[in-house]
Amino acid sequence: MIWYKDKNDGIVISTRIRLARNLDGIPFPNALKDKAAHSQKIKAAVKDSSSPLAAQMDYLELDNASDLNKLSLAEEHLVSPQMLEGEGKSVLISKDNTMSIMLMEEDHIRLQVILGGFRLDEAYSTAEKLDDLIESKVNYAFDEEFGYLTACPTNAGTGLRASVMMHLPGLVLTKNISRIISQVNSLGIEVRGLYGEGTEADGNLYQISNRITMGLSEAEIIERLKKVVAQVSEAETKARDILKQQYGESASDRFYRAYGTLKYARSMTSSEAKALLSEVMLGKNMGIIKESGKLSPLECMICSTPSMISRGKELSPSERDKARAEFLRENL
Amino acid sequence: MIWYKDKNDGIVISTRIRLARNLDGIPFPNALKDKAAHSQKIKAAVKDSSSPLAAQMDYLELDNASDLNKLSLAEEHLVSPQMLEGEGKSVLISKDNTMSIMLMEEDHIRLQVILGGFRLDEAYSTAEKLDDLIESKVNYAFDEEFGYLTACPTNAGTGLRASVMMHLPGLVLTKNISRIISQVNSLGIEVRGLYGEGTEADGNLYQISNRITMGLSEAEIIERLKKVVAQVSEAETKARDILKQQYGESASDRFYRAYGTLKYARSMTSSEAKALLSEVMLGKNMGIIKESGKLSPLECMICSTPSMISRGKELSPSERDKARAEFLRENL
Numbered sequence: 001m002i003w004y005k006d007k008n009d010g011i012v013i014s015t016r017i018r019l020a021r022n023l024d025g026i027p028f029p030n031a032l033k034d035k036a037a038h039s040q041k042i043k044a045a046v047k048d049s050s051s052p053l054a055a056q057m058d059y060l061e062l063d064n065a066s067d068l069n070k071l072s073l074a075e076e077h078l079v080s081p082q083m084l085e086g087e088g089k090s091v092l093i094s095k096d097n098t099m100s101i102m103l104m105e106e107d108h109i110r111l112q113v114i115l116g117g118f119r120l121d122e123a124y125s126t127a128e129k130l131d132d133l134i135e136s137k138v139n140y141a142f143d144e145e146f147g148y149l150t151a152c153p154t155n156a157g158t159g160l161r162a163s164v165m166m167h168l169p170g171l172v173l174t175k176n177i178s179r180i181i182s183q184v185n186s187l188g189i190e191v192r193g194l195y196g197e198g199t200e201a202d203g204n205l206y207q208i209s210n211r212i213t214m215g216l217s218e219a220e221i222i223e224r225l226k227k228v229v230a231q232v233s234e235a236e237t238k239a240r241d242i243l244k245q246q247y248g249e250s251a252s253d254r255f256y257r258a259y260g261t262l263k264y265a266r267s268m269t270s271s272e273a274k275a276l277l278s279e280v281m282l283g284k285n286m287g288i289i290k291e292s293g294k295l296s297p298l299e300c301m302i303c304s305t306p307s308m309i310s311r312g313k314e315l316s317p318s319e320r321d322k323a324r325a326e327f328l329r330e331n332l
Numbered sequence: 333m334i335w336y337k338d339k340n341d342g343i344v345i346s347t348r349i350r351l352a353r354n355l356d357g358i359p360f361p362n363a364l365k366d367k368a369a370h371s372q373k374i375k376a377a378v379k380d381s382s383s384p385l386a387a388q389m390d391y392l393e394l395d396n397a398s399d400l401n402k403l404s405l406a407e408e409h410l411v412s413p414q415m416l417e418g419e420g421k422s423v424l425i426s427k428d429n430t431m432s433i434m435l436m437e438e439d440h441i442r443l444q445v446i447l448g449g450f451r452l453d454e455a456y457s458t459a460e461k462l463d464d465l466i467e468s469k470v471n472y473a474f475d476e477e478f479g480y481l482t483a484c485p486t487n488a489g490t491g492l493r494a495s496v497m498m499h500l501p502g503l504v505l506t507k508n509i510s511r512i513i514s515q516v517n518s519l520g521i522e523v524r525g526l527y528g529e530g531t532e533a534d535g536n537l538y539q540i541s542n543r544i545t546m547g548l549s550e551a552e553i554i555e556r557l558k559k560v561v562a563q564v565s566e567a568e569t570k571a572r573d574i575l576k577q578q579y580g581e582s583a584s585d586r587f588y589r590a591y592g593t594l595k596y597a598r599s600m601t602s603s604e605a606k607a608l609l610s611e612v613m614l615g616k617n618m619g620i621i622k623e624s625g626k627l628s629p630l631e632c633m634i635c636s637t638p639s640m641i642s643r644g645k646e647l648s649p650s651e652r653d654k655a656r657a658e659f660l661r662e663n664l
Contacts, residue, residue: 260596
């Protein structure tokens with residue numbers, strides 16, 4: 001199931017494992033001429049195998065995909081934003097939208113597993129299987145000293161980026177987020193807003209991932225991240241308890257006003273929508289908002305970004321804000 | 333039909349005619365001992381007549397009425413706020429809530445007709461019938477030179493107060509209200525906020541009435557008021573047209589956000605409720621808001637004042653704000 005429709009604990013929204021790999025003896029994609037031939041070779045390694053994973057993977061050449069299709073894949077985090085630019089890129093995506101293998105992104109192969117909730121071990125174990133499947137058919141660029149070689153040295157070594165997406169409104173509203181971010185940073189863990197780099201992320205969604213890919217084993221990287229995420233999660237839970245006390249009886253008024261605005265506004269910017277949807281998520285997590293619509297507030301957030309709302313059409317900002325308000329009224 | 337449930341044109345909400353009368357040769361109520369006996373005499377004049385009006389009137393002694401009942405009558409403008417204080421007061425109220433005869437208020441008799449919409453002639457003609465009915469049985473205090481005598485000289489002469497309640501959000505939002513009020517004042521016409529004396533009335537509801545009761549005939553008083561109300565109404569219509577242009581496409585967003593807040597808030601002050609309900613009234617008048625609940629926005633406004641919300645119970649302000657929000661969610 002695609003991560004944003006899957007279950008989560010209200011704090012850790014999703015888990016992603018990404019492995020960067022390259023074919024041995026072949027230039028990195030930015031200097032590679034016959035990308036298509038190499039992509040076909042990797043595709044064949046996956047599709048022609050007898051692994052049960054093979055049947056699940058669909059192949060898509062992005063040159064032939066519509067802009068709308070590509071944008072959706074990027075917004076759903078099934079391909080990286082870089083995959084939307086340049087030529088000769090393709091992707092294998094599992095039918096359940098939990099696995100994707102990007103070909104000819106920055107590296108020849110970027111395989112990822114993305115799951116709803118806090119499931120680092122499960123995601124890594126699946127990624128490992130995909131990795132083994134490919135490695136059984138092609139030779140990876142690997143150095144005994146440096147490990148897996150990558151186009152950008154910051155990914156070399158394990159080639160592993162493990163990350164979780166967290167919803168941290170409690171830490172933001174109690175003004176603890178900056179402190180937590182610096183603590184986490186000092187442990188070699190990176191924190192980014194889902195939709196930007198600031199400490200006040202739109203929608204209070206944060207991506208937390210390992211900065212270091214070399215000098216640690218995959219297991220160590222994942223254990224470290226797991227520990228940090230558990231700590232941040234605990235801090236968020238405490239912050240929400242504090243908010244509950246601070247707001248007291250006014251909590252339901254606050255959350256329901258956000259809900260009412262989302263249900264009736266006729267025009268809404270992306271940034272307001274994210275802020276209000278984050279309130280509604282928190283209100284639901286706190287057991288205050290009971291109403292459920294066609295989509296969860298998280299699904300609404302993912303699906304109401306400017307590009308998702310435009311759905312490939314040329315819309316002016318004000319047309320988009322109207323379309324977004326309509327989308328939210330109908331689906332929240 | 334009670335005025336706030338009746339039809340109106342969206343600008344002139346209701347019309348009220350009030351006649352002040354006193355019994356001849358008897359002290360005014362503030363110095364009168366046997367109020368009950370005199371009240372009974374007036375009651376009998378109405379009830380024992382053969383007029384079809386007689387059967388419609390119910391008699392209520394306010395000393396025996398519950399606080400809640402009295403408060404409701406005052407909020408619905410069927411009795412004046414002064415009727416809630418002191419003893420020995422009673423009222424005859426028509427079953428359709430359009431006529432009331434207050435006994436032993438400031439004057440022995442204050443009869444009023446209150447109708448939805450802009451209906452000065454109809455209201456006056458009904459008030460005249462009630463007045464004739466009583467005058468056929470009792471002697472009014474009347475002076476050839478001064479006309480009807482009243483406890484306070486500002487009511488003497490015709491004893492007539494003709495007033496209309498207007499909803500003027502357009503003039504308020506375009507900042508023309510102060511100018512209009514001074515123009516109207518210079519014509520001997522009084523403008524008051526429904527819930528206060530300021531120029532920015534809660535809910536943008538204004539009471540417009542004649543200041544002069546003497547030196548003009550009843551017909552002249554009514555004609556003057558009619559003319560002024562028509563002018564204010566025209567100015568309000570123009571102001572709404574200007575707003576329509578100013579707001580452009582953002583109008584529906586504005587009105588629906590007010591509506592959404594009313595439909596979902598869990599706590600709301602009286603003043604916020606009136607402001608938002610006034611927006612919703614305007615949005616409905618402009619044909620933008622189509623939704624209808626159990627009560628109209630005007631009914632909600634009349635029924636969500638602190639005393640109406642408390643309904644005779646002792647509520648703290650925050651309990652009242654919660655009860656009001658609940659009332660509005662259920663009824664708007």
